[in-house]
Amino acid sequence: MADDVKLEMIRHSMAHVMAEAVLEMFPTAQIAIGPAIENGFYYDFDLPRSLTDDDLAEITERMKKIIHSDKEFKRSVVSRDEARELFKDQKYKLELLDAIEEGAEISIYNQGGFTDLCRGPHVASTKDLNADAFKLLSVAGAYWRGKETNPMLTRIYGTAWRTPKDLRLYLDHLADIEKRDHRKLGKELDLFSLHEEAGPGLVYWHPKGARIRQVIENFWREEHYKNGYEMVYTPHVGKSWLWETSGHLGFYKDSMYPPMEMDNMDYYVKPMNCPFHIMIYQNSKKSYRDLPCRWAELGTVYRYEKAGALHGLMRVRGFTQDDAHLIVTPDQMDDEIMEVLRFSLYMLHSFGFNDIHAYISTKPEKSVGEQEKWDAATEALKRAVEKEGLEYDIDEGGGAFYGPKIDLKIKDAIGREWQLSTVQFDFNLPERFKLTFVDKDGVEKRPYMIHRALLGSIERFFGVLLEHYAGAFPPWLSPDQVAVIPVAEVGNDYAKDIEKKLRNLGFRAFSDLSSDRMNAKIRKAQQQKVPYMLIIGEKEMANGTVSVRYRNGKQAFGVPFDDFVKELSDKVASKEQL
Numbered sequence: 001m002a003d004d005v006k007l008e009m010i011r012h013s014m015a016h017v018m019a020e021a022v023l024e025m026f027p028t029a030q031i032a033i034g035p036a037i038e039n040g041f042y043y044d045f046d047l048p049r050s051l052t053d054d055d056l057a058e059i060t061e062r063m064k065k066i067i068h069s070d071k072e073f074k075r076s077v078v079s080r081d082e083a084r085e086l087f088k089d090q091k092y093k094l095e096l097l098d099a100i101e102e103g104a105e106i107s108i109y110n111q112g113g114f115t116d117l118c119r120g121p122h123v124a125s126t127k128d129l130n131a132d133a134f135k136l137l138s139v140a141g142a143y144w145r146g147k148e149t150n151p152m153l154t155r156i157y158g159t160a161w162r163t164p165k166d167l168r169l170y171l172d173h174l175a176d177i178e179k180r181d182h183r184k185l186g187k188e189l190d191l192f193s194l195h196e197e198a199g200p201g202l203v204y205w206h207p208k209g210a211r212i213r214q215v216i217e218n219f220w221r222e223e224h225y226k227n228g229y230e231m232v233y234t235p236h237v238g239k240s241w242l243w244e245t246s247g248h249l250g251f252y253k254d255s256m257y258p259p260m261e262m263d264n265m266d267y268y269v270k271p272m273n274c275p276f277h278i279m280i281y282q283n284s285k286k287s288y289r290d291l292p293c294r295w296a297e298l299g300t301v302y303r304y305e306k307a308g309a310l311h312g313l314m315r316v317r318g319f320t321q322d323d324a325h326l327i328v329t330p331d332q333m334d335d336e337i338m339e340v341l342r343f344s345l346y347m348l349h350s351f352g353f354n355d356i357h358a359y360i361s362t363k364p365e366k367s368v369g370e371q372e373k374w375d376a377a378t379e380a381l382k383r384a385v386e387k388e389g390l391e392y393d394i395d396e397g398g399g400a401f402y403g404p405k406i407d408l409k410i411k412d413a414i415g416r417e418w419q420l421s422t423v424q425f426d427f428n429l430p431e432r433f434k435l436t437f438v439d440k441d442g443v444e445k446r447p448y449m450i451h452r453a454l455l456g457s458i459e460r461f462f463g464v465l466l467e468h469y470a471g472a473f474p475p476w477l478s479p480d481q482v483a484v485i486p487v488a489e490v491g492n493d494y495a496k497d498i499e500k501k502l503r504n505l506g507f508r509a510f511s512d513l514s515s516d517r518m519n520a521k522i523r524k525a526q527q528q529k530v531p532y533m534l535i536i537g538e539k540e541m542a543n544g545t546v547s548v549r550y551r552n553g554k555q556a557f558g559v560p561f562d563d564f565v566k567e568l569s570d571k572v573a574s575k576e577q578l
Contacts, residue, residue, distance in 0.1 A: 369427030
């Protein structure tokens with residue numbers, strides 16, 4: 001049996017053991033579903049009261065006793081009437097039973113005193129589970145069958161492994177994830193905040209976070225100009241006909257904010273930038289000589305995400321999209337796709353992401369556009385990926401209805417995969433908005449349109465960066481690059497002079513002139529993950545030097561100021577980590 005199948009059986013069986021333990025504690029509880037999931041399992045319950053940490057500890061002990069009791073997992077096939085009798089006191093099981101098609105096999109699993117409606121499979125006996133290789137992790141609320149109109153159930157999450165060593169490794173991984181949580185780091189490093197009372201899913205950038213964002217955006221703009229793009233700025237709202245024409249009101253309305261009525265017309269805040277870029281294109285007649293048009297915008301858009309889906313910077317309602325649209329002739333398609341992919345990889349590498357995998361999504365069952373265009377576009381995407389030597393997978397039928405795409409996914413410092421860059425063909429909008437260009441033969445033809453995001457959104461990308469570096473950004477991105485720390489008050493003027501020189505050279509520096517002792521100042525700078533600390537004592541003042549304490553613990557004494565500046569300049573220019 002394959003290891004992953006065996007592990008899934010262990011986790012599914014552990015969910016049943018947990019349900020048995022919970023019913024021992026709460027005999028009147030209603031049980032819902034309990035599947036195996038990635039890295040663990042969960043079970044949903046309708047309980048008579050909320051659970052506490054002490055409850056989880058008791059459930060754990062009961063589960064261990066059940067495991068040691070060596071109960072066999074017995075599978076039986078029953079009739080619908082037999083099943084209804086078995087679960088007559090379990091309303092959620094009866095609802096699941098009603099959802100099973102007439103004539104379909106109905107199976108149950110029993111271990112000792114617990115019976116569940118289940119397709120399986122399970123391990124043979126509870127003795128095949130390791131009582132020291134599982135842990136209950138958390139309690140959360142979950143709507144029955146995922147619908148907000150249904151009752152809120154109590155979901156208990158757990159993880160289960162073959163051996164205690166596997167469990168320890170996974171718990172260490174979870175601890176690393178918790179340490180890197182961008183929400184926690186954002187608060188500790190004073191980078192951003194979210195205010196439910198002022199509007200959920202909307203980000204407030206604090207000065208230090210804004211500094212990093214400005215560095216990201218300035219680099220983004222500079223590189224776009226180098227690569228032949230022009231910047232555009234577009235409105236935040238548009239009349240309803242714009243979204244009707246684009247199709248957003250037909251396909252995307254539930255994710256758009258409600259309209260605002262002005263001048264007896266409906267206006268919508270934009271969920272995307274593309275219709276506005278099209279308006280700019282249509283402002284004048286285009287020849288093949290005018291193409292390709294490469295227009296980029298850091299455009300703030302608004303999408304109405306459900307409250308339960310919001311998650312720090314990763315899932316918000318207002319965000320700035322790293323957006324560009326390329327409008328090209330069919331003859332330019334191959335070259336533009338290859339250049340876009342090269343540019344995407346360059347940008348990701350610049351931010352320290354080097355483990356990158358591509359996914360090419362092809363034509364779905366329902367789509368628009370001629371087959372010939374789909375085939376040509378898909379082949380162009382494949383050629384571009386292969387030219388860059390990227391490993392890639394084909395997601396058959398996974399493309400949007402309006403065109404195939406490349407998604408680039410990166411792995412962060414602890415191996416988690418994040419989807420960032422997207423290169424998306426669009427056969428829909430050029431047709432809907434009747435885009436044309438005059439070709440060499442004097443005939444008006446339809447151009448191709450390519451949506452392209454390198455970073456995704458600035459908010460989400462910032463969150464990924466923050467977790468990737470665990471808040472210890474490389475010097476070029478650090479909000480404070482240098483902390484100048486005088487040993488005693490007599491060094492304050494020299495420290496301020498050093499700070500001023502660094503700021504005039506374009507570096508982000510500050511002086512800690514507080515009354516704290518030197519070690520406390522150093523500790524504070526380390527907690528804020530400042531890459532360089534310049535220690536100023538009498539010897540440094542007398543010699544016109546600085547002593548450097550690095551974030552990684554290294555030290556260098558009596559360094560000429562100009563030498564330090566060159567070292568810092570080189571490190572910032574290389575974009576390397578300290």
